[in-house]
Amino acid sequence: MDFGGMTMAAKQTELTALTEKFRQGHYACPGCGVAIAMRLVLKALGEKTIVAVVTSCSGVISMAYPFTALGVPNFHTAFEIGAPTAGGIAHAMEIRGKKDINVVTFAGDGGTFDIGLQGLSASCDRNENFIYVCLDNEAYMNTGIQSSSATPADAWTMTTPTGRQRSKKKFMEIIAAHRIPYAATASVGFPEDLMTKVLRAKEVRGTRFLHILTPCPTGWRMSEGDTARAAMLSVETRLFPLYEIRDGVDYTVTQEPQGLPVSRYLKMQGRYRHMTDQDISRVQEEVDEEWLRLMSRVAPPCRRERQQS
Numbered sequence: 601m602d603f604g605g606m607t608m609a610a611k612q613t614e615l616t617a618l619t620e621k622f623r624q625g626h627y628a629c630p631g632c633g634v635a636i637a638m639r640l641v642l643k644a645l646g647e648k649t650i651v652a653v654v655t656s657c658s659g660v661i662s663m664a665y666p667f668t669a670l671g672v673p674n675f676h677t678a679f680e681i682g683a684p685t686a687g688g689i690a691h692a693m694e695i696r697g698k699k700d701i702n703v704v705t706f707a708g709d710g711g712t713f714d715i716g717l718q719g720l721s722a723s724c725d726r727n728e729n730f731i732y733v734c735l736d737n738e739a740y741m742n743t744g745i746q747s748s749s750a751t752p753a754d755a756w757t758m759t760t761p762t763g764r765q766r767s768k769k770k771f772m773e774i775i776a777a778h779r780i781p782y783a784a785t786a787s788v789g790f791p792e793d794l795m796t797k798v799l800r801a802k803e804v805r806g807t808r809f810l811h812i813l814t815p816c817p818t819g820w821r822m823s824e825g826d827t828a829r830a831a832m833l834s835v836e837t838r839l840f841p842l843y844e845i846r847d848g849v850d851y852t853v854t855q856e857p858q859g860l861p862v863s864r865y866l867k868m869q870g871r872y873r874h875m876t877d878q879d880i881s882r883v884q885e886e887v888d889e890e891w892l893r894l895m896s897r898v899a900p901p902c903r904r905e906r907q908q909s
């Protein structure tokens with residue numbers, strides 16, 4: 601990845617030195633990908649940040665009143681109004697002349713893909729000035745592992761005991777259709793990439809959207825030590841590619857995947873335990889097709905370099 605002339609080692613040192621704003625003593629399960637993502641996002645944003653947290657695992661683990669693990673001002677807001685809440689705070693800061701405050705929403709996949717979509721769409725349409733972070737653990741984990749429209753096909757949940765029949769909603773395509781200035785996918789398996797995207801989002805005005813895959817050992821039925829491995833394999837198998845979209849049309853892949861077999865990702869998680877070899881082959885075909893679809897949208901390399909410089 602190009603860091604504006606900076607080497608990877610220098611960039612890592614710079615990112616590591618940033619101040620932690622997600623504090624110890626939160627309520628997350630061991631190995632929680634949501635907690636790791638919140639920590640990385642807040643570390644990149646710094647102290648001039650106000651957070652609106654939607655009902656979700658992110659709310660439960662960081663804001664059990666009267667305690668909070670967030671080292672910045674924070675609001676707990678309802679499932680369906682994460683985006684409008686952040687938009688309102690951003691307007692209030694504007695009116696008060698405070699132009700250097702980062703306003704951020706943390707929401708889960710249920711609060712984003714399902715319940716909060718209408719409000720998010722309206723805020724994107726108005727190009728409200730905030731960063732929306734979707735912490736996607738692919739189900740309603742907070743209320744006991746029920747399927748959301750972010751749950752992938754075949755995944756076990758409490759409401760899809762034989763595996764979900766529908767595919768995961770192509771949410772980045774919905775976001776791209778709004779032509780907002782900046783959107784990106786990110787993964788806790790690639791922390792430098794994730795934090796660099798937060799820093800890029802910070803420099804842009806208008807609605808910015810980050811879709812972060814956050815493995816959940818509890819709901820994915822895997823060991824608490826497997827979070828980083830699952831996150832990395834989701835990218836390296838091309839199941840969850842890392843890319844940016846500017847103005848809804850300029851696509852850039854930020855991490856070239858190795859193209860590992862998707863079976864390596866599926867077989868490490870108990871929620872896919874029932875899948876046959878035939879099922880896995882079908883998923884592989886779908887992943888390959890989606891990858892080609894993404895590649896057809898990506899800008900040629902020369903244009904990519906110009907965008908990042």
Ligand code: SF4
Nearest residue numbers: 629632657741816818
């Ligand atoms: S249920 Fe999953 S997402 Fe929620 S706190 Fe536990 S590990 Fe994190």
